[in-house]
Amino acid sequence: MTTTPNALRSGIRIVVAKPGLDGHDRGAKVIARALRDAGFEVVYTGLHQSPEQIVRTAIQEDADIIGLSVLSGAHLHLFEQVLGLLKEHSATDIGLFGGGIIPPQDIETLRNMGVARIFTPGTSTRDVITWVDEFVAARD
Amino acid sequence: MTPGPTVKELAGRALTGDERALGRLISRVESEPSTMSEIAPLLATRARQAQIIGFTGSAGVGKSTVIAGLIRRFREQRCRVAVVAVDPSSPFTGGALLGDRIRMQAHVLDPDVFIRSMSARGHLGGLASRTPDVVDLLARCGFDVVLIETVGIGQSEVEIAAYADTVVIICTADSGDAVQAAKAGVLEIGDVFVVNKADRPGSAEVAADLREMLMLGDRAGTFDANVLEVSAQSQTGMEELVTEIARHERWLSTDGELERRRLRRAETRLRACIADVAVAAVMGYDTGEALRRAALALASGTRDVLELARELLGASLSNEPPPKPERSTTI
Numbered sequence: 001m002t003t004t005p006n007a008l009r010s011g012i013r014i015v016v017a018k019p020g021l022d023g024h025d026r027g028a029k030v031i032a033r034a035l036r037d038a039g040f041e042v043v044y045t046g047l048h049q050s051p052e053q054i055v056r057t058a059i060q061e062d063a064d065i066i067g068l069s070v071l072s073g074a075h076l077h078l079f080e081q082v083l084g085l086l087k088e089h090s091a092t093d094i095g096l097f098g099g100g101i102i103p104p105q106d107i108e109t110l111r112n113m114g115v116a117r118i119f120t121p122g123t124s125t126r127d128v129i130t131w132v133d134e135f136v137a138a139r140d
Numbered sequence: 141m142t143p144g145p146t147v148k149e150l151a152g153r154a155l156t157g158d159e160r161a162l163g164r165l166i167s168r169v170e171s172e173p174s175t176m177s178e179i180a181p182l183l184a185t186r187a188r189q190a191q192i193i194g195f196t197g198s199a200g201v202g203k204s205t206v207i208a209g210l211i212r213r214f215r216e217q218r219c220r221v222a223v224v225a226v227d228p229s230s231p232f233t234g235g236a237l238l239g240d241r242i243r244m245q246a247h248v249l250d251p252d253v254f255i256r257s258m259s260a261r262g263h264l265g266g267l268a269s270r271t272p273d274v275v276d277l278l279a280r281c282g283f284d285v286v287l288i289e290t291v292g293i294g295q296s297e298v299e300i301a302a303y304a305d306t307v308v309i310i311c312t313a314d315s316g317d318a319v320q321a322a323k324a325g326v327l328e329i330g331d332v333f334v335v336n337k338a339d340r341p342g343s344a345e346v347a348a349d350l351r352e353m354l355m356l357g358d359r360a361g362t363f364d365a366n367v368l369e370v371s372a373q374s375q376t377g378m379e380e381l382v383t384e385i386a387r388h389e390r391w392l393s394t395d396g397e398l399e400r401r402r403l404r405r406a407e408t409r410l411r412a413c414i415a416d417v418a419v420a421a422v423m424g425y426d427t428g429e430a431l432r433r434a435a436l437a438l439a440s441g442t443r444d445v446l447e448l449a450r451e452l453l454g455a456s457l458s459n460e461p462p463p464k465p466e467r468s469t470t471i
Binding site for chain 1: 159160162163164166167170171229230232233234235236237238239241242245248249254255256257259261262
């Protein structure tokens with residue numbers, strides 16, 4: 001853990017959301033806390049968010065990135081809806097990543113839809129942090 | 141990559157209701173203090189009519205839930221509501237977990253409600269250093285009410301009093317705040333006092349204690365504050381809270397009180413801004429070398445801190461070239 005704030009992460013805002021009916025938020029909270037400990041500003045939405053709620057939150061909060069945690073199996077549908085709404089709001093520059101229970105065969109489908117990165121179970125929080133750094137660096 | 145919109149472009153769009161532009165503009169206000177001056181001409185065309193209500197109290201007393209309940213009632217009155225919720229930042233990593241809006245998410249699809257979370261970004265005192273600017277911006281973007289939720293750690297929450305028209309102080313029977321409030325002088329800055337989670341045992345006693353302290357305290361000539369017992373979660377006492385806030389608002393417009401508060405707010409913002417400008421000037425002077433040399437001198441005990449501070453401030457503001465370094469001091 002660093003003892004001085006990382007200037008490159010300062011002001012980078014990430015919305016971590018739990019869409020749909022899935023009620024298990026431990027994973028999302030672990031990611032949210034890890035991102036906070038890495039120096040990011042994390043807006044955690046809580047459970048049972050609809051794609052509309054998530055996208056509106058990201059717009060009001062001027063999020064750089066949205067992370068969705070989906071364990072319910074509805075990932076294809078949920079990601080598609082979120083991506084559609086981002087497009088509707090001309091907000092496709094907001095990076096989208098996901099984690100949870102997502103079968104490997106769906107990862108490519110999601111990437112092709114426009115999801116920037118999917119983290120499978122067992123991913124270390126360090127990997128997520130590294131990816132966020134890379135995403136931000138590539139964008140700026 | 142094409143350059144992003146300028147702050148003037150964002151402001152133009154935000155003032156016509158473009159929410160994405162408003163969100164992005166707020167980020168620029170947070171990160172670039174000069175943003176407000178740049179867009180001042182555009183904002184000047186908009187009167188600042190919003191009622192600004194601040195909510196303070198220790199972590200866990202239910203500020204967010206109370207605010208969520210009030211949003212509902214303000215919306216019933218057809219008011220456009222903006223919320224700024226401030227959470228603490230880590231002093232080590234600079235990061236922040238902004239979770240206040242969880243309790244307010246019932247309103248996230250309401251087109252007339254705008255919720256923004258802010259990290260304190262190292263600022264102490266209950267708000268972020270840019271919160272007053274963000275509140276000012278929202279007040280000019282057509283919102284009727286701006287609700288500010290402070291960080292809520294500890295009792296040093298006096299900052300909110302300088303920036304809000306009405307300050308609501310929230311405690312619970314468990315939070316042990318009633319006595320702490322008296323010690324910390326918080327009783328003097330509050331306009332409305334709420335004992336939340338009033339279904340918990342001891343709540344009536346805490347409310348009675350607070351009423352007594354308010355009566356005994358020196359509040360001559362100031363607003364005659366009430367203590368309300370509320371349960372935001374079960375929506376009890378919320379109507380009374382709305383009524384009480386409205387009563388304070390009416391009182392403000394008597395006898396020039398609102399003008400007095402706004403003047404005090406302006407003075408506080410000026411002082412804060414002067415402090416920011418002075419610190420930035422000193423930190424940047426001689427690319428930080430002058431500060432470093434002064435710190436060495438102070439640490440070695442050879443110089444007095446006030447003298448050093450005055451020298452640094454004088455030198456950095458006078459635009460004189462920095463003096464040549466003396467024989468270096470090593471610790």
